[in-house]
Amino acid sequence: EAGVVQSPRYKIIEKKQPVAFWCNPISGHNTLYWYRQNLGQGPELLIRYENEEAVDDSQLPKDRFSAERLKGVDSTLKIQPAELGDSAVYLCASSLVSGANNEQFFGPGTRLTVL
Amino acid sequence: QQQVKQSPQSLIVQKGGISIINCAYENTAFDYFPWYQQFPGKGPALLIAIRPDVSEKKEGRFTISFNKSAKQFSLHIMDSQPGDSATYFCAASKRGSARQLTFGSGTQLTVLP
Numbered sequence: 001e002a003g004v005v006q007s008p009r010y011k012i013i014e015k016k017q018p019v020a021f022w023c024n025p026i027s028g029h030n031t032l033y034w035y036r037q038n039l040g041q042g043p044e045l046l047i048r049y050e051n052e053e054a055v056d057d058s059q060l061p062k063d064r065f066s067a068e069r070l071k072g073v074d075s076t077l078k079i080q081p082a083e084l085g086d087s088a089v090y091l092c093a094s095s096l097v098s099g100a101n102n103e104q105f106f107g108p109g110t111r112l113t114v115l
Numbered sequence: 116q117q118q119v120k121q122s123p124q125s126l127i128v129q130k131g132g133i134s135i136i137n138c139a140y141e142n143t144a145f146d147y148f149p150w151y152q153q154f155p156g157k158g159p160a161l162l163i164a165i166r167p168d169v170s171e172k173k174e175g176r177f178t179i180s181f182n183k184s185a186k187q188f189s190l191h192i193m194d195s196q197p198g199d200s201a202t203y204f205c206a207a208s209k210r211g212s213a214r215q216l217t218f219g220s221g222t223q224l225t226v227l228p
């Protein structure tokens with residue numbers, strides 16, 4: 001079974017430029033998460049989807065960040081415009097919300113560098 | 116507010132030794148405590164998890180010890196191997212909110228051959 005797929009794996013942009021990350025969750029997983037992981041830190045939740053609905057986006061900086069999950073499968077996270085402080089690894093995870101322990105499966109992440 | 120505090124930040128252990136990583140939490144509503152292992156360039160992967168109704172859980176060389184009254188839990192890696200070299204994160208979650216995970220800051224473990 002394929003895991004969570006993310007692309008691109010690496011992205012280098014100049015500040016003020018837009019950037020987008022794509023995530024394909026594990027088939028059948030209806031809950032999708034986007035996390036940001038700063039260097040030397042644990043992942044921090046940005047947004048959580050249940051199917052196509054964003055049910056928790058309280059930590060998403062809405063002035064520059066946006067996300068969508070069309071048809072409740074793939075998801076895209078966008079930053080516009082990017083700032084130096086946005087440099088981090090952006091992780092996507094998915095889970096079966098009905099799972100007993102709701103184990104989250106993480107993708108490899110996209111490492112963003114903003115120059 | 117850092118709800119899950121993890122220590123040490125880094126740990127160096129000789130092959131065959133015991134690695135111990137500690138975490139403390141503040142929110143008494145947490146009722147699920149997983150540990151994740153992350154290799155460079157990879158996403159975190161679930162290693163082992165515990166619920167507060169037991170004080171210890173063991174899976175192979177990995178053991179979680181849980182102290183509910185102290186609000187602390189720890190990961191013990193017995194007979195540590197160079198392949199265990201990775202970053203380890205403790206986490207906690209509570210019912211509802213699809214069990215949103217709150218992660219610790221991570222421990223970079225290096226096992227010397």
